[in-house]
Every structure is written in C-alpha cells, then in structure tokens.
Amino acid sequence: MNYPIWDVSFGAGLLIALVAGLHVFVSHFAVGGGLFLVLTERKAIKNHDHALLNWLKSHTKFFVLLTVVYGAVSGVGIWFTIGLISPTATSNLIHIFVWGWAIEWVFFFLEITSALLYLSGWDKLSPKLHQWYGWIYFITAYASLVVINGIITFMLTPGSWIDVHKFWIGFFNPTYFPSLFFRTAICLALAGIYALITASVQKDKDLKARIVRWGALWTIPSLLALIPFGYWYIREIPAALFLSARGPMPTATHYAFLAWSLLAVTFVLMLLALFTPRRMHLAFALVIGLIALGAMDSFEFVREDVRKPFVIENYLYANSLYANTMPGDGGFTVDNLNTVGVLHSAAWIDQRTITPDNKVAVGHEIFRVECQACHTANAYRGVHQLLEQRQWDPATTRAMLSGLALMHNGVMPPFAGTDPERDALAAYLNSLQTITPNPATFTDGKLVYQNNCSMCHQDHPNEQFFSGIVTDPTAAADSLKDLTSLFPLMPDLKLNEAQRTALVHYINTLRPPAQHAANLPVEGGK
Amino acid sequence: MIDPSMVPTLDPNPLPAPYWLFKLLLLVTFFLHIVAMNFMLGGAVLAVFARFTSKGKEFRNRIFLDLAKKIPVFLAATITIGIAPLLFVQAIYGQYFYTSTILIAWPWFLLLVLLVVAYYGFYYVAYNGKRRPGPAGIVLLVSLALVLIVGFIQSTNVTLMQNPTHWAAKYFASPTGWSNNLSDPTLIPRYLHFVTSAISVGGILLVLLALVRWDDDRDYASYLFQYGGKAFMYATMAQFIIGSWFLISIPRNFRMLFMGDNPLASALFIVGILGTVGAIFLMSDALRKQNIRMAAYGVSGILAVVILTMILMRDILRDAYLEPYFHPHQFAVKTQWAVLPVFLVLFLGGVGLWLLMLQRYGLFASKLPPSDLGPSIDAPAEPEPEVELVG
Numbered sequence: 068m069n070y071p072i073w074d075v076s077f078g079a080g081l082l083i084a085l086v087a088g089l090h091v092f093v094s095h096f097a098v099g100g101g102l103f104l105v106l107t108e109r110k111a112i113k114n115h116d117h118a119l120l121n122w123l124k125s126h127t128k129f130f131v132l133l134t135v136v137y138g139a140v141s142g143v144g145i146w147f148t149i150g151l152i153s154p155t156a157t158s159n160l161i162h163i164f165v166w167g168w169a170i171e172w173v174f175f176f177l178e179i180t181s182a183l184l185y186l187s188g189w190d191k192l193s194p195k196l197h198q199w200y201g202w203i204y205f206i207t208a209y210a211s212l213v214v215i216n217g218i219i220t221f222m223l224t225p226g227s228w229i230d231v232h233k234f235w236i237g238f239f240n241p242t243y244f245p246s247l248f249f250r251t252a253i254c255l256a257l258a259g260i261y262a263l264i265t266a267s268v269q270k271d272k273d274l275k276a277r278i279v280r281w282g283a284l285w286t287i288p289s290l291l292a293l294i295p296f297g298y299w300y301i302r303e304i305p306a307a308l309f310l311s312a313r314g315p316m317p318t319a320t321h322y323a324f325l326a327w328s329l330l331a332v333t334f335v336l337m338l339l340a341l342f343t344p345r346r347m348h349l350a351f352a353l354v355i356g357l358i359a360l361g362a363m364d365s366f367e368f369v370r371e372d373v374r375k376p377f378v379i380e381n382y383l384y385a386n387s388l389y390a391n392t393m394p395g396d397g398g399f400t401v402d403n404l405n406t407v408g409v410l411h412s413a414a415w416i417d418q419r420t421i422t423p424d425n426k427v428a429v430g431h432e433i434f435r436v437e438c439q440a441c442h443t444a445n446a447y448r449g450v451h452q453l454l455e456q457r458q459w460d461p462a463t464t465r466a467m468l469s470g471l472a473l474m475h476n477g478v479m480p481p482f483a484g485t486d487p488e489r490d491a492l493a494a495y496l497n498s499l500q501t502i503t504p505n506p507a508t509f510t511d512g513k514l515v516y517q518n519n520c521s522m523c524h525q526d527h528p529n530e531q532f533f534s535g536i537v538t539d540p541t542a543a544a545d546s547l548k549d550l551t552s553l554f555p556l557m558p559d560l561k562l563n564e565a566q567r568t569a570l571v572h573y574i575n576t577l578r579p580p581a582q583h584a585a586n587l588p589v590e591g592g593k
Numbered sequence: 594m595i596d597p598s599m600v601p602t603l604d605p606n607p608l609p610a611p612y613w614l615f616k617l618l619l620l621v622t623f624f625l626h627i628v629a630m631n632f633m634l635g636g637a638v639l640a641v642f643a644r645f646t647s648k649g650k651e652f653r654n655r656i657f658l659d660l661a662k663k664i665p666v667f668l669a670a671t672i673t674i675g676i677a678p679l680l681f682v683q684a685i686y687g688q689y690f691y692t693s694t695i696l697i698a699w700p701w702f703l704l705l706v707l708l709v710v711a712y713y714g715f716y717y718v719a720y721n722g723k724r725r726p727g728p729a730g731i732v733l734l735v736s737l738a739l740v741l742i743v744g745f746i747q748s749t750n751v752t753l754m755q756n757p758t759h760w761a762a763k764y765f766a767s768p769t770g771w772s773n774n775l776s777d778p779t780l781i782p783r784y785l786h787f788v789t790s791a792i793s794v795g796g797i798l799l800v801l802l803a804l805v806r807w808d809d810d811r812d813y814a815s816y817l818f819q820y821g822g823k824a825f826m827y828a829t830m831a832q833f834i835i836g837s838w839f840l841i842s843i844p845r846n847f848r849m850l851f852m853g854d855n856p857l858a859s860a861l862f863i864v865g866i867l868g869t870v871g872a873i874f875l876m877s878d879a880l881r882k883q884n885i886r887m888a889a890y891g892v893s894g895i896l897a898v899v900i901l902t903m904i905l906m907r908d909i910l911r912d913a914y915l916e917p918y919f920h921p922h923q924f925a926v927k928t929q930w931a932v933l934p935v936f937l938v939l940f941l942g943g944v945g946l947w948l949l950m951l952q953r954y955g956l957f958a959s960k961l962p963p964s965d966l967g968p969s970i971d972a973p974a975e976p977e978p979e980v981e982l983v984g
Contacts, residue, residue, distance in 0.1 A: 069601040070691055071760075073698040074768040082702075136712045139672060143679075144705040150683070151698045151770070154691035155604060161683045162606035166932045169618075172676050173936075173943040179673045180947055183666065184954050196953060203950065234609070234932045395605030395925075414599050417765050435768070 068387065068413035068436045069399055070154040078447025079152040079440065086148050088364040090141040095363070096261050097134035097178075098208045099254030103262065103285060104130065104185070105201030110281075112194050118274040124189045126265045131186045135179055153440065155387035155399075156222075156378040163237060164218050171214040177207040212250060220246045223374050224304065229381055245300035252292040253363060259285030260333075260359050263340065263352040272345040279344035283337050290334045297327075307477075308373055308380065318478075319372035322365045329362035375478040384480035386440045404483035409433050421487050430495025433488055444499055451499040457518040458504040463560060465493040467522070470558035474522045510565040512573025519560060520570075533578050536571070543571040600757050600918045601688045607925035608684065610933055615685045616908075616921075622677035624904050628897075629674050633667035634744065634788065635795020636660045637715070637737045639824055644730045652816040654726070659802060661722040661733065665715045668740075672708070685924075686754065689915065693754035696763050697746070698770025704746045711739035741788065748784040749774045755914035782839035789832050790903070796825030797893050804889040815883065822880045822888055829873050847913050851906065858909045865902040868895050 075082055104127060111119040150157045161168070181204040188197045217238035221228065228237035259282035266278035301309070336355045340347055378385045389396045392403065398412050410419050416432040418425055434444075442448045459467065467474070468489050472481035482489055497504075509515055535553060537543050544567040550557040562570065608615065640660035647653035682690055694701045714736030722729045753759065753774045763772040774780050799821025806814040840848055851862040872895045879888035912919065951957060 071695045071764050071768065073695045073770045075698075076769070132713075132716060135669060136716070137709060139669075140705055140709045140712065143672070143676065144702075146679075147694075147702060147705060150691055151695055151702065154601075154687075154695065158604045158683070158687045158691065159606055161680070161687060162604060162609065165609055165615075165680060165684045166929055166936045168680050169677070169936045170932075170939055172680065173939050175676065176673050177943055177947060177950075179669055180950055183669065184950060188954065192954070199953070200950065203946070232606075234929050389605075393605055395603065397602035414601065415764060 068409070068415065069397055070387070071415040072435050072439055073151050074435065074439065075152075076443065076446060078443045081447045083145075083148050083152060084364075084368070086141060086144045088360075088367065090138070090145055091367060092257070092360050092363055093133060093138040094142060095212075095250065095254045096130075096257040097138045098205075098212050098251075099256070099258035099285070100130050100134070100261060101182075101201070101205035101208045102255070103258035105198050105205055107281065108194070108198055108201060116277070118271055119277060122265065122269060122274060122278060126262065127186050127189065129265050130261075131182050135182050139175075139179065153378055153385075153387065156383055159379065159383060160218060160222075163232075163234070164221070166234070167214055167218055167238065171211050174207040174211040174214065178204060178211060181207065209251075209254075212254070213247065216247050216250060217243055219370075222379050223308075223370060225380055225382060241303045241305075242300060245296060245303050249293060249296040249300050252289045252296055256286045256289035256293070256333075257359065257363075259283060259287075259289070259337075260352075260356055263347060263355060264349070267347045267349040267352040275347055276344035279340055279347050283341045283344075286337050287334065287341075290330060290337070293330060304373060305380075319369050322368040322372060326362050326365035326369060329358050329365060333359045333362055372478075376472075376480040386437050386480055388437075388480060388483055401481050401483040405485065408485040409436065409483070409488050421491055426491045426494045427498050428495075429488070430491040430493070430498075433484065433492045434495055437483065437492075450496055451501075454496060454500055455502060455504075458502075458506050458509065459497070459518070460504045460506055461493050461497045463504075463506055463519070464496050465490055466558040466560045468493060468558075470523065470556065473556055507563050507566070510569045512569035512571075512576075515562065515566045515570045516573050519562070533574065536574060538575060538578065540568065540571050540575065543574070544568050547571070599761055601692060603688065603923065607927040609927065609929040611926055611928065612685065612921040612924055615681050619678055619681035619685070620904060620908060622674060622681065624901060626671060626675040626678055627900065627904065628794070629667055629670035630744075631791040631794035631900075632798050633664055633671050634737075634740060634791035635793065636664050636667060636798050637733065637740065637795075638788075638792050639795045639799065639821075640664065641730075641734055641737050643820070644726070644733060652813055653820075655813060656799065656817065656820060657726075657730075657733075658722050660798075661715075661718045661729070663798075665712065665719050668712055668715055685921075686911075686915075686919075689754040689757065689919070690750075692757075692760060693750050695770065696753060696760060696772040697749055697774070700746045700771075700773075701750065702770075704743050707739045707743050711736040711743070714739070744787060745784055748780060748787065751911075752777045752780045752783060755911050757915075757918060779839065779842040782835060782842050785835045786832070786839045789828050789835050790900070792828035793825050793832070794896065794900075796821040796823070796828060797889075797896060799824065800885070800888045801893070804885050807885050814885070818883070818885055818888065819880065822876050825892070826873055826876055826880075829869060832869065843910070847910060850909065850913055855909065858906060861902040861906050861909075865899050865906065868899040868902070872896055872899065 073079065104123065107119070107123050107126075110116070111123060146157075181200050185197065185200040185204055188200055192200070217240070220242040221237045221240050224241040225237055226240040228240065262278055262282035262285070266275050266282065269275045269278070333355060336351075336358065340351070340355070374380060376384055377390065378387075381390055383389055384401075387399065388404070389400045392400045396403075398404075398407065404412055410416065410421070410429070413432075413436050416436060418429045418432055421429050434442075434450075438450070442450050445451045454464065468482045471479045482492070484492070506518065509518065536546060544564070546553060547562060547567045547570065549559075551559050637660070640657050643653040643660070644657040647657060714732045718729045718733045718736070722733075753772075756774075756777065759774070759777070766772070799817050803814040803817035803821060806817065840851070846854075850858045853859055872892050875895065876888055876892050879885070879892065
C-alpha cells in the first residue's frame, strides 16, 4: 500500500521461487565446492594423482563459470526480485542489516577475486600458493553464508529483536545456528553431487570411479548430518508458528515430507553410485542433481511456508502490513486500516470512494494491495479456483473474509479495512467466478462441511469443534444459527435449516462414540 | 505536481549510521563501479569495432583478442563492485528506488537475465576468440548489445526514480511493470553521455595496454596507442555535442545550478569541462610525440578527476530533482556502533587482502614504475594486463 504493487499475472511468489530456488542450489555449491576444490587438489598432489589433478582443472572451470557468473548474478537477482515484490520488507531489512550486507559484500568481493585467480592460477602458481587462493576463496565464501544466514533466519525467528531492536540480537536469532549447520551440510553434500557431473564425462573409468567415491564421501555423511540438524532447526521454531504450518492447510508439512523423501532418494542414489562408480553416466549424475535440487527447494519452501502469514515474523505480514502499531508504521497496520479504511490509507490506488458502480473496481484495487503479494486472480494460488471449488456466494465470501486470520490455522493475515471495503473485496472476488454459486442448494452434510468449515476446522475426532457442539441434533442445528455466539471470531455465516441439519448429521457421524453419551454443553472451543 | 503522499513513507527503522556516511560510501563505490563498467563496456565496443575492421589488419585482430580476454574480468568487477552502490542507494533513496523499479519491473527483472546471457557470451568469446573468430565476433556483438540494453534500463530507472511526478500516471495506466520513461527528454542524452564516456575510457584502456607492451613489442604497442588514443579523442569530442544535448534537456532551474546558481556545482562543471578539453589536447600531443607515459599517466589521471566531477554533479542533480520530497534530516539516525566498526575493520582488511592476492599473483611485478593512479581505482586494468585472468 505504501509502495505500488507489481501486478504479475502468473504470481509474484512463483517468480521469487524460481529465482531463489535455482540460486540457492548454485550458491550452496559455491561454498561447499570451494572446500572440495582445495582439499581435492591437496589429495591429488599428495597421491601424485595427475589424472585427478587434470580433472580438477576442468572442474574448476565448470565451478567458476557456474558460480561466478550464474551464482553471483542470480544472487543479485533475488535482491532485485524481493525489492520489486516486497519493497516494504526489503526496506526494513536494509535499514536493520545494511552493515551485515556491507560485510557480506566485502567477503563477496574477495570471493570473486580469489575464484578468478584460483582458476587462472592453475599451472602458473606453485601448488602451495595456488591452494592459498583456494583457501581464501573457501573462507570468504563461507563467511558470506555466515552473514546472509543471519538475515534469512531473522525473517523466520526475529526472537527478542522485536523488543530490543539490536543488530546482533536479530542476527544471532533462535534459528541462526541450526540453520547454519543445516546449510553447511547442504553445501558439503552438493560439492560431492556436482563432482559427479563433471566426473561422468571422463573417459578414464578408474579416474571416474575415484572421483565418484571421493564425491560420495562428501555427500553421504552430509546427508546424514541433515537429520539431526533439521530436527534441531524445527525445535527452534516457535511453537505457534510451527502449529500454524500444520493443520488444515499443511503446505509446509507437505513440503517437509517431500524434502525428507527426496533427501532419502538422493541418499539411496548416492549409495547406488558408490556401488557402480565406474559406470557413472551423465544422465544419472543429472538425475541425482535434480532430485537434490527438489529436496533443497522443498526445504526452502518449508521455511517460507512456516513463516506465513509473515514475511518477518510477528513484525510484518506478507502483504506489507505491520503486525503491531509502532512509531513510523505510516498507518499501515491492521488496526489502523480497520478504523480509517484502505481507501484512505493506501497511496497507490485510484479509487477513493465506493459507489454501487465502482464496487468491483474498488474490490480489485483492495485485492491488489492486500492479497496479491501471495495470490493471483486465476493463476498461482488463484482465488478464482478456491471460490468455485467451495461455491461461495457473495454473502459467504463476505463472512469468510472476517475470519481470514483464523483460516487455515493462521497462515493468512487478517483482512484489514472497513466493512464497506470488505464488501467491495467480496464483490470483486465473486466477480471472478465463472459460475453462479447457489450454496443454499447444497444440503449434503459433508459438502456443507467442506465448503464452509474445513478451512479452519479439521474433521478429526480430537478437534475441539466436536466438543463445542451438542450432540442433540435439534439443539445443535439451532446453535449453528448464530456462529459468533459459539465463538466470537467465527465468520457470521448464515446456513439454511436444511444445511444446518445435514451438517449436524455429518458431524455426529464423525464424532467419537464417547462424546455421544456425554452430550457436552455448548461452551469453549472454536 | 503530484500529491507528495505518493512518495512512500520511510520504514520505522532508523538509519544505522549518519546520512553522510551512506552518501560517501554511495559516491565512492559508484565511482569505482562506473570505472569498471567503462572498461568493460568501452572495451567491448572497441573490441567489436576492431574485430569487424580486422580484415588484413593483424593488429586489429590482436586488439580484439586482447580485449576479449579482459572483458569478463571487467564485467565481474562491474557487477561485484556494483552491489555496494545498489545497497547504499537503497539505504538512503529506497522510497524512490523501489517505486521506480516497480514501474519498470519487467525490464528491471530481465536486466539480470540479459546480464547472465551477455556474461556467458563474453566468456565464450574469451575462450574461443582465437579458434573461432567468426562466431566469436557475432557473440561479442550480441553480448555488447545486451549490456547496452542493461545500461539503458539503468538510465531509465535513474531518470524515473528522481521524477516522482511521473509515477502515478504510469502506474495507473498499467501496473504490470512494463512502463518506460521515453517521454523524459533527458533519458536518451543522459544514456548516450554514459555510453560515450565508456568508449573514451575504453580508449584509455588500450593506451594502458600499450604502456605495458611498450618495451617488448613496440610495433604493436604503438598501434594500440594510436588506436586507443584516437578512440579516446573522438569519443571525448563527441561528448561536447552529447553533453550539451544532455545539459539542454534538463529543466532550466537545474541547468542553472551548474551555471552559477550553485557554486560547488558550477565549480565542478568548470573543472569537468576544462579537464575534458585538457585531456584531449594532452592526448593529441602525446600521440604526436609518441609519448606513451604522458598519455597513460597524464590523461588517465585527468580522466579520473573528470569522472569524479561527473559523479558528483550527477548526485547534485539527483538531489535537486528530489528536493521537493527528500531531505536528509527526515531520517532518524541511530548508529549501530556494535557492528559499524566490524564493517570498517573488515573492509580495510579486505582491501589489504585483496592487494596481497594481486601482489602474490604477480600482478604488480611489472617493470613499470608504480602507477600514480590509486590501485583501488582500476588496478585490474593497468600494470597487470600481461596476465590472463581467463584461463
């Protein structure tokens, strides 16, 4: 709202994922591969292994061309992209951590220089001096990870920075060290995996086997180390965030499952490679690389999804609204927008009043400034699909918008704005639908449940939900007339009698038997 | 004038050091970035020219090959140094910078894609220039075109970020990030002003290469000297037309800053003009007398000063454009004393280690006397060129 919103029709989030997803796969290699180069050089010289040394020269060229060119530019690319999509978050991070980034830049400069000198120094420098450049490369590359890790983990767990606003407190935040160890292991694992790629095109089968075995020695223990480090990492994530990432929209859980599965596949394939090292084929090496890429990106998705609805936890929502009122917030807080309204707070909107004629247009603008950081109309995380799937009419949509913060266990920020603005947003959202929903005609209890309740509630026997509704069908159906009396934050959804009856019937079929007998009173729970 | 509320408000975090420190770091690192960029871009222009006029002229082919090997290194330096001004500009001009980049979001984003392609193209030419001169020439031309587009996008962004009055109309016409700033009469002359100065500096690069080869390979070195010296002179003379065009294109009240209204700006302007004229005469004299040292040290020294005055004038112009909105005293400042010294120590240590790396590689082990240009300004360019950083 403070900044204009770049309207990316296919999804701004997708663009960040694309840029960052490929960058991390190269940048972690850039760190681990540095140590790999210098230790492999040492090993080859010690063993008088000329073949290995010759391969290492070509591997260095591959390494430099990939990391210095693509790795470096795509790193700037992430920065460009977040500035375009989350300028408020970027501006905050710059002002909090500009000296961190400046320090990283010093390391980066040394890293690039030493990489170029290491590459061009083959056959020109004494082995000792050549390795000196290799060590400088690795140390400065690792140091840049040490720095950027502080900023990335800060976004997930700013910890007590929120209260004290001190650089080092934010930098060495609760997930700093588990993340650093976790990423270090990734770096070392990738060093071995990338080595397979250049090894696979070697004609000398003995050499190929030596490299594969040596690469596996880097990758296999590192993959195993990811398990305790990953567990440690998860343990340091605040319970509330972690819980919200599970539940009715368990995107993070799905990605976590995917990450561990792909990691296991990578592990198995590396073992296979170890059994037949002489036959390492380029295609096989690339498959291992792609699966490792999938594992790594799934991990990054988990981190991003756990952080939702925030871009900086407990400080800034993904849609650039501050979580709490504070000096200098510019009025861009949920509380202020609820009072003053979006139309009188946002700078980058064209409409300032709502009339029956411009309602949908106003709604579109509100959608752009409040929702489009994550959603699109019809593409990535498309709202159109969600609405049609659930058959929400304007009244339902409007009611649901007031419960956004609870929806999906708290992965969405609350709707911020006045009631007429919420109506306008609902009108716009419903204008996206290509069908005319008529939810009143849905009287199948399961369908009513899925369309109206499942965003927040799980039909799991332990869900509080069951104890919040009496078992007597008539009394229960009556209690659903006014949902806000069950729990004040519930959306004020109006189901017709047939729907209420069907819903109660469905709920009672799921209810654990013990509860039927107890006939619990209506109180507590949401 | 638009409602100033369209200019985004600052975020709640104070500046973590005094404003002047960010400004100083911005100007110093931007200067270094521009020097590296000029070597890269000017080198690429002259390499393309040499390559496509090399028929029957062996020396021109050598110039092409010599330059081709250096361009990737200069591009690496351009990007690596460029990160620092990109950081510091966001620290103090973020409100303007983010907004203008969002208006041209797609070109701004694609800039990096073009850069990666150009970068790999330059490496291709460096590795294959000798073996496959035909395709290498084409690839070099394409890469040059791409970095020229990158430069145009940068000029577009700079002209747009200092004109908040142009924002709203562009955004509300289309929020898809495909705006341009072609309606700004300063854009084209400003861009050409930068490109032409890069060609001048590219000429100096050849003179510096000639200096290194002067004693061992006099024929080729003389040719390099002539070629580079003339490129410098023609490009710099063209600058009088392009620079005047640029000067006329900027609004009168800003133009007058350099013509008396602002004493510092006017002094810089005079020094810049006199330096440019002086550099042309000195180069002409050096070429006539075959005095390579006069050209290499004298002209580059003057040119460094001229570039510095241009960077400072550019900054004064930006702040004049932003004067209705931007005032340094708007910033709350809370210096991060717990981390700023860490940066300064690492920065100094980093410069030391960087010099040590170059020195141990033998890049300073030249027969030549130490240069009187600061090594941090363009060390990769001067005494070292015998060493090929591309394997």
